[in-house]
Amino acid sequence: MAKVIVVTSGKGGVGKTTSSAAIGTGLAMSGAKTVIIDFDIGLRNLDLIMGCERRVVYDLINVINGEANLQQALVKDKRSSDLYIMPASQTRNKDALTKEGVEKVIHDLKADGFEYIICDSPAGIEQGAMMALYFADEAVVTTNPEVSSVRDSDRITGMLSSKSYRSEQQLTPVKVHLLITRYCPERVEKEEMLSIDDIDDLLGIDLLGVIPESQDVLNASNLGEPIILNQECDAGKAYQDAVDRLMGIERDLRFVTYEKKSFLSRIFGG
Amino acid sequence: MGLLQYFRQEKPKKGSAKLAKDRLQIIVAHEHSSAARPAYLPEMQKEIVAVIRKYMEISSNDVKCEFTDKADDDISVLEVNVALPKQHTPF
Ligand SMILES: Nc1ncnc2c1ncn2[C@@H]1O[C@H](COP(=O)(O)OP(=O)(O)OP(=O)(O)O)[C@@H](O)[C@H]1O
Ligand SMILES: [Mg+2]
Numbered sequence: 277m278a279k280v281i282v283v284t285s286g287k288g289g290v291g292k293t294t295s296s297a298a299i300g301t302g303l304a305m306s307g308a309k310t311v312i313i314d315f316d317i318g319l320r321n322l323d324l325i326m327g328c329e330r331r332v333v334y335d336l337i338n339v340i341n342g343e344a345n346l347q348q349a350l351v352k353d354k355r356s357s358d359l360y361i362m363p364a365s366q367t368r369n370k371d372a373l374t375k376e377g378v379e380k381v382i383h384d385l386k387a388d389g390f391e392y393i394i395c396d397s398p399a400g401i402e403q404g405a406m407m408a409l410y411f412a413d414e415a416v417v418t419t420n421p422e423v424s425s426v427r428d429s430d431r432i433t434g435m436l437s438s439k440s441y442r443s444e445q446q447l448t449p450v451k452v453h454l455l456i457t458r459y460c461p462e463r464v465e466k467e468e469m470l471s472i473d474d475i476d477d478l479l480g481i482d483l484l485g486v487i488p489e490s491q492d493v494l495n496a497s498n499l500g501e502p503i504i505l506n507q508e509c510d511a512g513k514a515y516q517d518a519v520d521r522l523m524g525i526e527r528d529l530r531f532v533t534y535e536k537k538s539f540l541s542r543i544f545g546g
Numbered sequence: 547m548g549l550l551q552y553f554r555q556e557k558p559k560k561g562s563a564k565l566a567k568d569r570l571q572i573i574v575a576h577e578h579s580s581a582a583r584p585a586y587l588p589e590m591q592k593e594i595v596a597v598i599r600k601y602m603e604i605s606s607n608d609v610k611c612e613f614t615d616k617a618d619d620d621i622s623v624l625e626v627n628v629a630l631p632k633q634h635t636p637f
Contacts, residue, residue, distance in 0.1 A: 423566050430574050434581055467561030474567045478574055 278386040280393045281522075282412040283455075284436075286428025288399030290420045291457035294493060295515070296396035297325045298504040299416065302519030304359035305504075308391040311350065313381075314364035315408035316398040317373055323363050326353065327500020337365035340377030346384050355505070360390075370404045378407050401435060411441050414451040414522075417481060420458045421470040426478055429454075433481060453484035455518060460489045461534035472532060485518030487511050488531045582615035582622070594626060604630065 283296040293316075300312035313336060314322035323329040328351045334344035339362075353359035362381075365372070385393055397408035409415060415436050419429040436450045437443055443450070456475060463469035472486055490511035496503040504519070506512040510531045517527040591611045598604055610627040 423570055426570055427573060427577075430577065434578075438581075463561075464563070467563045469561070470563050470566055470570075474563065478567065478570050 278391055278393060279413050280382060280395065280411050281414045281416060282395040282397055282409045283416045283418060284397040284405065284409055284432050285399065285418040285425065286401060286405075286432040287420075287425045290418050290425050291487070291493075292399075292418050293321050293325050293396050294497070294503060295416060295418050295455060295457065295487075296394050297322060297502040298512075298515040299519055299522065300392070300394040301326075301353075301356065301359060301502040302504045302516060303392045303394070303522070304353070304356040306519070306523060307358060309358045309389055310392040310394065311360040311362055311385055311390050312394040312396060313362040313408075314396050315373070315404050316364050316396065317368055317370040317404050318364075318366065319398065320364035320366050322361060322396050323351070324500060325497055326361050326502065328353065328361055329500070332363045335363045335365040336381065337368045337372045339381055340372065340374065346381070346388065370398075370402070373403055373407045375407065375410060379411060382411050401432065405432075406435070406439060409436055409440055409450075412436070412450050413442070414453065416453050416455050416484060416522075417479075418455050418457055419475060419479070421456060421460075421464070421475060423470075426470065426475060429481075430479055433479065452481050453522070454479060454481040455484045455487065457487040458489045459486050459532065461532055465534040465536075472529075483529075484521055485514055486529060486532050487514045487518070579612070579614050583613045587611050587613060594628075598628060602630070604628070 281299075283292045283299065285292050296312050300310050304310040312322060312326070314320050315336070316322070317337065320335070323332050331351050334349035336349065338344040339346060339349045350360040350362055353361065382393060395408040395412065398404040417429045417433055419425050433452055436452055440450050442448065454475070456472060459472070460469055464471045472483070476483060488510050490509060492506055492509040492511055493503050496506060503509070503512050504515040507516065514531055517530065520527050591609055592606070594611070595604065595606050595609045598609065608629045608631070612625040612627070614623045614625070
């Protein structure tokens with residue numbers, strides 16, 4: 277059964293696109309035919325993060341309006357043969373994103389054999405974000421350990437349980453996962469930052485993963501290579517763990533505790 | 547950092563994470579209760595005020611209706627609070 281997974285947050289800039297790219301790439305690497313759809317109409321970025329910006333010809337709105345067919349708009353990933361990107365329109369107004377249009381695109385993608393349809397949501401709770409989550413079977417609520425992000429995550433979780441197709445049709449509710457990103461164990465240790473337990477208490481959503489704050493993420497975006505492809509770094513490994521959990525494989529949490537530097541290394545700047 | 551600096555360093559202050567959590571707990575609970583609030587609540591509040599006014603003088607702000615969804619207990623609570631003025635005058 278094909279799965280539609282929305283990566284959402286309410287708040288902007290918390291790591292939705294970074295996470296969509298990583299999770300989509302990870303799922304495709306497991307051999308499942310996967311597409312990542314950019315719902316950020318007017319502000320497309322997924323193409324840059326995936327490194328395929330120069331191969332974009334048509335976009336989601338073109339397909340909805342019948343100006344291009346699916347095959348023309350899908351950009352094939354150059355690294356994984358099972359991965360495709362559906363870019364957002366850079367020019368159109370987000371009202372072009374209609375419920376019927378999105379429904380048809382998702383239906384056609386399923387008919388085309390896609391097993392995972394990842395929807396990279398824009399920030400906010402307007403049309404774009406609502407359409408990205410409307411047809412979701414599962415949701416990855418991306419949250420930074422910070423007050424406004426946690427509050428917005430709670431808000432968007434409420435939307436998933438009241439404004440989605442599954443809620444409106446009274447089907448099994450959208451399965452909601454919490455993905456904490458930009459986590460700094462050191463600051464949590466110093467009680468400067470909300471901890472995993474705090475966020476868990478507040479939101480009460482199943483934890484999918486914790487991605488540490490990492491300079492490698494910026495580097496990956498500079499290169500146009502999803503961070504999960506860098507298996508040398510903690511953030512890449514943490515995303516891989518999250519993808520494994522999404523596929524039902526148990527993984528222990530890693531990179532969530534602070535290793536105090538020894539007395540000597542602190543003095544000598546180790 | 548130098549040796550002297552290291553020893554001079556103040557004990558780290560208790561961070562602000564605790565306060566963040568407390569504030570979030572309050573606002574999240576509040577937002578949940580207002581999301582669960584049924585649309586008829588203001589209308590019902592007005593009618594309760596009208597009924598009580600048959601018997602005593604109260605202002606429309608003296609009746610507070612709160613609706614809470616107790617997700618854990620599988621019940622919802624409707625709380626109606628009527629604050630009577632100290633020397634209310636029965637008709
Ligand atoms: N784990 C991380 N460590 C460090 N930086 C990160 C991490 N995750 C994301 N970032 C950075 O945060 C910024 C925002 O990330 P991203 O574009 O993925 O967020 P977004 O939620 O998609 O934003 P928008 O709401 O604008 O769509 C980027 O500069 C990205 O490099
Ligand atoms: Mg984004």
